[in-house]
Every structure is written in structure tokens, then in C-alpha cells.
Amino acid sequence: xxxxxxxxxxxxxxxxxxxxxxxxxxxxxxxxxxxxxxxxxxxxxxxxxxxxxxxxxxxxxxxxxxxxxxxxxxxxxxxxxxxxxxxxxxxxxxxxxxxxxxxxxxxxxxxxxxxxxxxxxxxxxxxxxxxxxxxxxxxxxxxxxxxxxxxxxxxxxxxxxxxxxxxxxxxxxxxxxxxxxxxxxxxxxxxxxxxxxxxxxxxxxxxxxxx
Numbered sequence: 149x150x151x152x153x154x155x156x157x158x159x160x161x162x163x164x165x166x167x168x169x170x171x172x173x174x175x176x177x178x179x180x181x182x183x184x185x186x187x188x189x190x191x192x193x194x195x196x197x198x199x200x201x202x203x204x205x206x207x208x209x210x211x212x213x214x215x216x217x218x219x220x221x222x223x224x225x226x227x228x229x230x231x232x233x234x235x236x237x238x239x240x241x242x243x244x245x246x247x248x249x250x251x252x253x254x255x256x257x258x259x260x261x262x263x264x265x266x267x268x269x270x271x272x273x274x275x276x277x278x279x280x281x282x283x284x285x286x287x288x289x290x291x292x293x294x295x296x297x298x299x300x301x302x303x304x305x306x307x308x309x310x311x312x313x314x315x316x317x318x319x320x321x322x323x324x325x326x327x328x329x330x331x332x333x334x335x336x337x338x339x340x341x342x343x344x345x346x347x348x349x350x351x352x353x354x355x356x357x358x359x
Contacts, residue, residue, distance in 0.1 A: 151359050152339050157313065157320045158251060158352075160287075161300075162261040164325035165343045166244055167237050167275060174236035181228055182221035195262075202264045205294035209265055230266055237271035245279050247349055248286050259283070259290040260309055260322070262299045268292060289313060300324070301332035310336075323349075 163169050171190070178186040189199045198215040201207045207215070213229050251257060263272075268283075276283050283290060291309050298305035310317060317337035324330055325343045333340050343349070351357050 150341060151357060152321050152341075153359070154319055155255065155321045155339065155358065157256040157258060157315050159258045159260050159309070159320055159322040159338075160248075161324040161326070161329070161343075162259055162263060162272065163237060163267070164345070165323055165349075166248070166259075167240050167272065168346065169236060170238045171236060173238075174232065177232040177235050178216075181224055181232055183216060183219045183224075183232075184221065186219070200299070203262050203293045203299055205297050212264070212266075230270065233266055234271045237267055237275075240275040240278075241348075242279070243348060243350075245281070245286070247352060251352055252286065252288075256289075256313075256315075257287045258309065258313065259287045259292075260300070260305070260324075261291070262293040264294050268294075300326070300329040303332060303336060306333060306336050306338065 160166055175187050189196050195203055198207060198212065202212045213224075213226055216229050216233075217224055248257060272283060276286070289312075291305070291312075293299045293305070296305060296308065298308065300306075306322075310320070318339065321339045321341060322330070322333045323341045323343050324333070325345070327342060330340045330342050
């Protein structure tokens with residue numbers, strides 16, 4: 149187990165860290181709608197083409213749906229597209245919620261996520277609402293790529309967060325499931341932890357983690 153020193157701020161990725169992902173289910177749902185070669189455009193760790201534009205905020209929800217329809221063999225409704233897309237994100241385990249709320253009593257909690265409006269305003273909002281919460285009840289600040297016009301692993305998104313939060317790199321612990329994102333954060337002097345698939349993060353509550 150790694151030990152982290154002098155940490156004041158925890159920076160969490162969302163998908164794959166806080167919220168479980170199911171990329172195969174998302175791909176299958178789109179294939180059932182007649183969307184061809186969907187898997188060529190996205191992965192758990194980075195998107196391509198108009199999916200990347202969506203995450204950078206360069207296109208909005210309506211334009212995203214239009215691009216999906218161009219790939220489809222069938223005429224699709226907005227709801228069909230939204231439901232299939234939002235199936236990428238699954239559940240937030242109650243255990244994760246409890247861990248985050250306990251950590252919030254000791255650290256400043258921040259989200260830094262490559263994401264898009266549908267995944268935040270639908271999938272993520274619905275998951276937090278299951279616990280009677282909104283995301284702002286758990287995290288002190290949220291940095292979403294589509295609002296910032298920047299994506300991980302570009303250095304500028306990390307530097308912008310550090311500047312806005314008035315924190316130094318070495319007092320932050322960044323938790324992400326993408327190796328490239330972790331490598332870039334390390335290059336900037338941020339302490340890091342690479343999260344494994346479906347890891348419970350219980351180690352964050354152990355006193356010896358912070359020695």
C-alpha cells in the first residue's frame with residue numbers, strides 16, 4: 149500500500165473511480181439500435197472523433213445526437229440515443245458514497261472528469277439522487293471537460309484546477325483509472341493513485357495511508 153504525505157486535497161476521476169462503467173453494455177445497446185462500428189470511437193480511457201468533441205464541449209447534445217444518427221441504420225429518437233449513451237455509466241456503490249462523505253470531513257474533495265452533459269446531468273445526477281444527494285453535497289468543486297474546453301491528459305486542465313483551487317501540486321492526491329492521466333499528473337508534481345477496475349477504495353480510510 150502506498151503512503152501519502154501532506155495531502156489536503158483529493159482529486160477524483162468520476163467514471164471508473166466513483167461510478168462503475170460498462171462499456172460493452174453501451175456498445176451492445178447501440179449495436180441493437182443499428183449503430184455500426186460504435187466501438188471504434190470510444191474506450192474507458194479516451195474518446196475519438198465527435199465523441200471527443202462532445203467531451204471538449206465543442207459540440208452540444210443536439211449535435212451529438214445528429215452525429216449518432218449518421219452512424220445508424222435506423223431512425224433513432226432522442227430517448228433511444230440518450231438511454232444507450234447513458235448506459236455507459238452504471239452505479240455508484242453505497243460503500244463509495246460513505247467513503248467519500250467520511251473523507252470530506254478531513255480533506256477537500258474535487259472531481260476532475262473527461263465527460264459530457266448527458267453523463268453528468270442524467271447518469272451521474274440519477275446515481276447521486278438514489279442516495280438523496282446531488283454531486284455538490286459530496287464534492288467541494290467539480291471540473292468537467294465539456295465545461296472547461298480541455299481534457300485529460302493535457303497539462304492545462306490540471307494546471308487550471310490547481311490555480312483555481314489555490315493549491316500546490318504536492319498537496320493533492322489524484323485518483324484516476326487511466327495510466328496516461330496518472331503519468332501527466334505525476335509529471336506536474338501531483339501525488340497519484342491508479343485505481344483498478346471496481347476497486348473499493350477502502351484504503352483511503354486507513355490511518356496508515358496518510359503517514
